[in-house]
Every structure is written in structure tokens, then in C-alpha cells.
Amino acid sequence: MRTSLGRPLVIGVLVVAVAVAGFGLYWFQPWKLWQDETVREALPTAAASAADPAPDASPDPARTPARDPRTLAGGALISHEHSTSGTVKLVRLPDGSHVVRLENLDTSNGPDLRVWLTDAPVREGRAGWHVFDDGAYVSLGKLKGNKGSQNYTVPADVDPSAFSSVSIWCDRFDVSFGAAELGRV
Template sequence: MERGRSRKPWAGLVAAAVVAVAAGLAWFKPWALWVDETVHEALPSAVAPSTTPPAGTPTTESGPSASVTAPPAGPVTVAQGTFISHEHATTGTVKVVRLADGTHTLRLEGLDTSNGPDLRVWLSDAPVKEGKAGWGVFDDGQYVSLAKLKGNKGDQNYPLPADVDWSKYPSVSIWCDRFDVSFGAAALARV
């Protein structure tokens, strides 16, 4: 009987260690650092609002096929920046693009960063700082979490909500929400 009792504490410790290791693996997801997710999205094309006047409306041109000339219908880059590295090496560019219908999209081009357990794309009012000083500043003030990062490599688009004034958020961060740290960030400058 003595022997059976001395084994029970060890069995409990081993079970606790197994649970702790499993929980740690689930929380940290270390394999994500070696698994790349590449996304290649084309720039969205929104249909421009119709500029043809209703029948019977006078036009600026003469003739039966006259219509009002439309403003440029293509996407226009209104702000952009280049990523700098923070917690993980991060490169690529970020753009705010105004589409033909007047909506805005945040576009990441040539993104290359590490994968992580809970990466998000954030707009922030915090300034982009080099080095360790910039790793954790993006949740200190106001920020907007646009979405989960679609992939740690490639080109991808994130529609900007109509009720968000993106110009009040001069920074973009690839933010690890699990560990409250920036993988990389870019300062947006108007074009």
C-alpha cells in the first residue's frame, strides 16, 4: 500500500504538466511562426455612381447623345506608407485607396511578416516609432481594429467603415492582439 500512495503525487504532477504544456501550446501557437499564409487580392473596383442625367434634363453638350462627363472612375491612392519592423521583421507598403463609388479601402501590398496567433490590422492615432519603443504604443490611444490579418504575405484589402474618419488615424499596425504587440507599422502620409 505504501507504494501506491507514493505514485499518486507523481501521477498528479505529470497530469498537471501535460495540461500546462497543452494550454501553453494552444495559447502561444508556436507553429504559426513557420507557417506562411499568402494572399493575392486584386484591388477592388467599385462601380462609379451614374452621371447620366435623367431623360429630359438639359445637358452641357448639344445633340441627342449628350451626357454629363464623369469624374475619373478608377481607384485613387489618397495616403500611403511603408512598414517598419517591430516585434517581427515586417516589410511592404500600405495605401488608403478611394474607390470610384467614394468608399475607401486599406490596401497592403507586398506584405511580408511573421505569422502569429491573433494578428489584426489596426488603424491607430499613435505615432510610429522605431525599435522597441514602438512595439506597444498602438493600443495606448484610439484605434480601430479593421479585421483579422488575412495572410502574413502578399496583397490584401480591408474596407474602411463609412463611419470611421481614417484621416484621424495616421498609423497602421499589424497588431498581435494575443500579446499586445506590434509586428510592424507604417505611418500614413497623404499623397
């Protein structure tokens, strides 16, 4: 006589296997390795404010803010967990606000990538993969695309001079895809 225990066991194993595969696909998102998202943002400029002099008035250099964005610091991205290249700039806009600008970024796509302003030193190789969450950092938001040029607003209550590097951080796996030291210019 044959027992019917084998069929429910097979069904149970299949259900568990499908659940594990579904979770693995959600967690690792392997299709992102073949998907590129290119972003081409221009550097933002501040609009003229009401405090600016009228167009026909002669400007007072002591009271007129600079009209052009000013790069305060920058550096080249180095690779960590994934091959990464491009440059990073910390820019003060004419209205006094700050942005972190990624230019000519080229890295792998991945799940839950963020742009972090950090106080951690940038280290080459595997030694630099996990250091950025050890100290102070500010998440500037999700990475808009893994290729191109893009801007990230530094919150008004954050002093950018307290930070020395930028990391493309994978929040899901707590690892840096690439990072740049912010050298003063």
C-alpha cells in the same frame, strides 16, 4: 511497507504538465512561425451604379464620379516585434468608400494578428511595439495572410483622415509586428 501516495502524486503531476503544455501550445501557437499564408488580392473597384449615365449618353464631368481608385496616403512598413516589410495605402474607391491596402507584405505569422488603423505615431525599435493601443484605433479585421497583397475595408462610419498609421497588431500579446506612417500623397 510501501505507501501508495507516490503513484497518485506522479499521475497528478503528469496531468498538470499535460494541461500546461496544451495551454502553452494553444496560447503561443509556435507552429505558425513555420507556416506562411500568401494572399494576392486585386485592388477592388466599384461597379457602375444606376445613377451613372447610360453608355451612349455623353458624360457630365461635374456629376460623373471618378472611375479609378485614388491613393490618399501611404507609407512603408517598418519592423517591430517581428521582421516586417511592404507598403500600406489608404485608398478611396470610386464609390467613395475607403480601403487600407497592404502591398508586398512580408511578416511572420502569429496568433490573432489584426490590421489596425490608428492615430499613434510610428516609432522605430522597441519604443514602437506597444503604442498603438494607447490612443484611438479601429480594427479592420484579422490579417488575411502574412505575405502578399490584401485589402481591408474601412467602416463607413469611420473618418480615415482622423488616423495617421497602420499596425499589424498581435491582439493576443498586445504588440505590433510592424507599422507604417500614413503620409499624404
